[in-house]
Amino acid sequence: MKTSVFTPLLLAGLLSAGTAAARVSDVTSPDQPRQLPASGPVEVKWDDPAKFTEIRQSNNRWEARRGDWVRQIAQYIRTRAEKRLAPGERLDVTIHDIRRAGDYEPWHGPNADSIRYIRDIYPPRMTVSFQLTGANGEVIAQGERKLSDLSFMTNTASPSNIDPLRYEKRLVDDWLRKEFKQTDA
16 A cells, blocks of 8 residues: 555656756756856856857757857866966956867768767867956956867877867867966966
């Protein structure tokens, strides 16, 4: 008798858990934030991802919109840039466009339309603008940068690196290394 009372409750709980797990985040959703929460000396925000080249020119727009890769790249920019700032400096970065390395090739068939193929014809690209402010509030540097790595296939760091954003992260590292001096902090 007790099992018959708990069975519908258990079934309802499993169904709701399955529905929650089945929901996939969409980087273009209006409910998604367009900036990282304020924290520390680096602020990162981004334009509407629906206008990013990654979404507009993808061969599988549904797959390109899945996940939270924009927030992950923004968080990576924050983490890496913080190490390059002198005490009291502040950096504001806006991501205007992202084109991730690789693309979907639906002509391989319906069983492969969600696979991102990494080929040299699909290099990573990113457009960012930034403003670096000194401890006294004076603007030290600012501008817009179009980042790309046309030789990303030959510049691979480690074959064991399976991070799906490894090429974009290396693009960020290269930009920060060229743009900002390393601090001793």
